[in-house]
Amino acid sequence: MASFTPIRAVERAIDVLAALNRSPVCTLDTLYRQTGIPKPTLVRLLETLEGKGLVTRAPQYGAYGLTSGVRQLSSGYHGEPRLVEASRRPMDELTRKFKWPIALAVPDYDAVVIRYSTIPSSPLSLLHSSINMRLSLMTRALGRVYLAACTAQECRALLDILKASGDPEDAVAGQPRVVQAMLRQIRQQGYALRVPGVKPVSNTLAVPIFEGRRAVASAGLTWIASAISEEQAVKKFLPPMQEMAQRIGERLSAL
Structure with a gap:
């Protein structure tokens, strides 16, 4: 619920734009019937939107249309x-169920970056925020699972970038056999965990998110390592995390 009274003029302007979007050209009478906004108010709104370059007056007198x-x-x-x-919704729902925070990460040159997190809804998070945190593609679950899920061409390009990285967490990129074994294992099991020894106080189970057949992101649930073992976490969290990732993919297609 809003903590204030909605601004009526803004609501009406959006109603007008929505009505114009439904028809290439609308007369004042048509807009009045669709929105219920008094005609004098409609004229003021239309002239304002026209001044902002969003609406144009059509050749027919009293008719209006949207501009590009x-x-x-x-x-x-x-x-x-x-x-x-x-x-947002699938991730929030899963955090409400399990209480542990979940992060959404997208590729960004030589790492993945967290763009959404349910930390504010989690009573068990060790961090206040993780938004914009960069995570290694070699050692962090969110990065590792994305690298394993992306196309072969993208994977090769990313590995070439990582070989020149000065980040100690990316050092393993220079060991092709180790990297290929890691990627093969992640692809077979369908998830990734954080490399042992990296931030050992917690761990993350991450799964890829696809739009169609293309990996576009990864999502990971993080728990305190002393509370749950890796084996318990995989058994408990993997199926719902995979279901969540599938829902996200479906919602992407719908959008």
């Missing part, structure tokens, strides 16, 4: 924002 300027309103809605929207 409305595309600016959705130009930022792609990639990560769409992914976060698709992921």
